[in-house]
Amino acid sequence: MSHPSPALVVMDSTGRRLYRQTDELRAGGDATRVALPGGLTAWSVTSTPMIKSLVTDPRVTRDPRKGWPGFTDETQPPWMMPWTPASMFNASGTDHTRLRKLISPAFTQRRVEALRPSVTAIVDGLLDALTTAPQGEPVDLRATFSYKIPITVICDLLGVPKEHRDLMAQVMEAAIDTSMSAEEAAANNYAMVKAIIDLIAAKREEPGDDMTTQLLDIHDDGDRLTEQELVATLILMVGAGSETAVSLIDHSTVALLTHPEHLATTRAEDRWNDVIEESLRRDAPIMHIPARYALEDITLPDGTLIRTGELILIGFGAAGRDPSAHDRRDEWDLDRTDKAHLAFGHGIHYCMGAPLARLEATVALRRLFDRFDVELAVEPSELRRQPSFIGNDYSAVPVLLTRR
Ligand code: HEM
Incomplete structure (x- = not known):
């Protein structure tokens, strides 16, 4: 039996209630009705078995063109736009396979391992710059270090010219801010598309040994990749x-x-992998992925009815804190044996960059703690959160650094 008129939980975009809200959503049963920015409603799904079941259910699609009757480029809210329907992220079936195959060879374990020396050079360069920071004064480790690593790695892989990088980073960060007004988000999306079009133009003018040039060649050579x-x-x-x-x-x-x-x-026993997996479990970088769409009516085991065309918000980040799967689920524990998580997703859209993300984090943490004694410059409770229910991060990490 379907629930008559389930209470609507308004998704919090301040980031301050991210974990508490996940518990409220979990309390709603197999799926809870939520209000999203832009006047949309969706079904939030937070339990591990339910997430796994729905993301592999053929009655659920990532593609708004197939699953969302009201879809047009204009009706899609700006914060869903960064991953426009034309990418693999929102594609399904043979389109998804075709688009994923164009990129996946670059992200195998072996190809990623070969990036270790260049990732280490990027990390060491940033740490060199930090050795000149005034001693005894707080430094924002996010702005000066962690934020710069992945964007530099991906910009190197894509051959993004140095002068385009700051803007690229800025528009990508703003893209997951779910607290922006519709106008601000639309302006940011425009800036983001423009930054990419400028990158393509730069590569047309001066091709390089990079992924953008390779994709541009594939686009020019045939019908495997549209504009x-x-x-x-x-x-x-x-x-x-x-x-x-x-x-x-x-x-x-x-x-x-x-x-x-x-x-x-961790230092004594080289346990960086355990650090990373436990952090992915407890503090998944992506809390909710909007959105998937029901292609048919779906009745969940507890009787909740998701109707055709309705949106589904998957709470990948909630899985790692599922109390039925993890004892002391809020505690960060290096030695925990139940580190299972869904931070990289599940099923055919499983994160392609997982090996690269793990490599970047391992190199960054090992080198940081090799070279510096690090102390938080504020109480942990004073760390501010990113304004988003999609992303899950601090907006700054003030620390005191002492060279070792
Ligand atoms: C800790 C870091 C990362 C986390 C937590 C993460 C998480 C995720 C999640 C949850 C998904 C969606 C799964 C789904 O909807 O079923 C995803 C997809 C994806 N990720 Fe990551 N990701 C990370 C880093 C990266 C990196 C470094 C790259 C590439 C350089 C990357 C590339 C992708 C791609 C291309 C997809 C789309 C795959 C598809 O739709 O088939 N990710 N990621």
Whole structure:
């Protein structure tokens, strides 16, 4: 039996209630009705089995063109636009396979491992710059270090000219801010598409040994990648490849600073992988992915009815804190054996950049703590959050650094 008129939970865009809100959503059963910015409603799904079941259900699609009757470019709210329908992120079926295959060879474990020396050089360069920071004064580790690593790595891979990079980073960061007005978000999306079109123009003029040039060649050579897909794929690569890994580095750093005994063990026993997996479990960088769409009416085990054309918001970040799966689920514990999480998603859209994100975070954390003694410059409770229910990060991580 379907629930008569479920209460509507308004998604909080301040980031301050991110975890508490996930518990409220979980309390609603298999799916809870939520209000999203832009006057939209969706079904939020937060339990691990329900997430796994729905993201692999053939009656659910990522593609708004197939699953959302009211879809037009204009009706799609701006904060859903960064990953326009033309990229693999929002594609389904053979389109998804075709688009994913164009990129996936660059992200195999082996190809990513080959990037270790260049990632290490980027990290060391940033740490060199920090050695000249005034001692004893707080430094924002996010702005000066963690934020710069993934964006530099992905811009290098895509061959983004140095003078385009600041703007690229700025528009990508704003793209997951769900607290912006519709006008601000639309202006940001315009700036983002323009930044990518400028990148394509620069590569047409001066091709390089980079992924943008390769995708441009594929586009020019045949019918495997349309103009719109090219732009959307590049937006996806910069967006997905930048914001998320920053959060992983930030959360891991704060966890180690607030658990000094675990930091000592990590250093002594080279436990960086455990640090990363536990941070992905407890503090997933992407809390909710909007949106998927029901292609048919779907009745969930508890009787909730998701009707054809309705939106589904997947709470990947909630899975790691599911109390039925994890004892002491809010505690960050290096030695925990139940570190299972869905931070990289599940099913055919599983994150393509997972090996790269893990590599970036390992190199960043190991080098940071090798070279500096680090202390939080504020109480952990004073760390401010990013204004988003999609992303999950601090907006700044003020620390005191002492050279070792
Ligand atoms: C800690 C860092 C990261 C996290 C937590 C993360 C998380 C995710 C999640 C949750 C999805 C969507 C899964 C779904 O909807 O089913 C996704 C997709 C994706 N991610 Fe990541 N990601 C990270 C880093 C990266 C990096 C560094 C790259 C690339 C350089 C990347 C590229 C992608 C791509 C291309 C997709 C779309 C895959 C598809 O639709 O088939 N991600 N990621």
